[in-house]
Ligand SMILES: Nc1ncnc2c1ncn2[C@@H]1O[C@H](COP(=O)(O)OP(=O)(O)OP(=O)(O)O)[C@@H](O)[C@H]1O
């Protein structure tokens with residue numbers, strides 16, 4: 044086993060920034076030692092959004108974005124190292140998720156694509172980098188997502204209590220940690236993504252802070268029921284989704300069938316959609332005693348209150364109260380997955396993704412030994 048300090052890097056579907064964490068990891072523990080959030084430049088956010096919503100893209104644009112993201116990840120990592128007073132040689136490896144620009148787990152040719160050139164990350168940081176975590180699982184017939192349920196299980200499972208872990212990011216995903224049965228987990232549907240898109244469209248704000256705007260509106264039951272009729276919600280697991288399905292275009296299509304709604308009522312209904320689509324899945328799986336919530340949506344008081352109301356008998360709380368920072372959960376998971384890969388251990392859970400077997404995940408980009416001794420500062424772009 045390759046115990047040591049690992050760095051995890053996550054830039055998720057919300058496109059709110061690059062999260063970087065430092066953690067000491069061994070067989071028994073993941074101890075967070077640092078964190079840093081790096082802004083995602085607006086033009087990069089725009090380019091990612093264009094790509095993952097199916098706008099026409101040239102190969103040159105894909106290549107340039109891949110390179111640009113690689114540089115940004117390296118810069119973010121170097122800032123964290125500087126903040127923590129560490130050298131490249133102090134870090135065993137980086138786990139770098141990359142930016143998902145397309146995720147198509149079903150159909151004749153399933154694939155998933157994360158950008159962010161890991162060659163640049165390894166070269167600019169001087170640290171061995173693990174990336175491309177999802178495609179080996181897909182090569183064995185899995186969804187390639189979600190991958191965090193294995194980490195949730197390792198950190199938060201309880202021998203007798205029925206627990207579930209919920210990440211409310213751009214997309215929301217749920218891990219079922221039920222005693223005595225294999226872990227299951229899947230994407231429930233939109234988390235913050237549609238809420239963010241609607242407030243951006245109407246108010247030019249990146250998100251609806253503390254649900255201030257949604258709280259001014261009323262839930263439209265016709266819109267809610269119409270949205271819940273989307274076939275993804277009723278599909279059995281394994282399943283995963285993304286911006287390819289749940290995007291502003293999808294919402295506009297829904298609204299065309301119900302014209303005249305007030306913008307704030309739409310926002311209130313989107314918050315309700317997130318809460319109801321999650322609660323339905325919790326109940327369908329037989330409910331739980333404790334729902335541990337992480338991701339940016341754990342800061343949305345309206346969604347949290349609605350989850351509590353829709354799940355009587357379930358204690359809805361944040362993972363921070365159980366020793367894992369909800370903001371850093373995903374980046375920590377990729378540090379842990381890098382540790383697994385470097386140690387030659389499998390990272391996926393077939394019971395979650397539907398893959399035909401457990402497998403080592405990712406590709407390793409080894410650092411040059413002499414680079415490990417240098418103080419690198421990435422490259423400011
Ligand atoms: N105070 C707040 N009030 C309401 N919403 C909030 C608040 N703070 C964060 N959020 C929501 O959380 C989002 C960011 O969540 P997070 O960082 O978990 O996303 P992500 O990592 O990109 O997602 P994913 O899990 O899909 O990869 C913001 O875009 C916003 O919608």
Ligand SMILES: CC(=O)N[C@H]1[C@@H]2OC[C@@H](O2)[C@@H](O)[C@@H]1O[C@H](C)C(=O)O
Nearest residue numbers: 056143146188189190191214216373
């Ligand atoms: C393809 C992809 O990037 N999926 C993300 C996304 O963001 C949340 C949800 O959709 C989840 O399936 C996944 O991320 C987490 C980290 C996962 O793999 O568990």
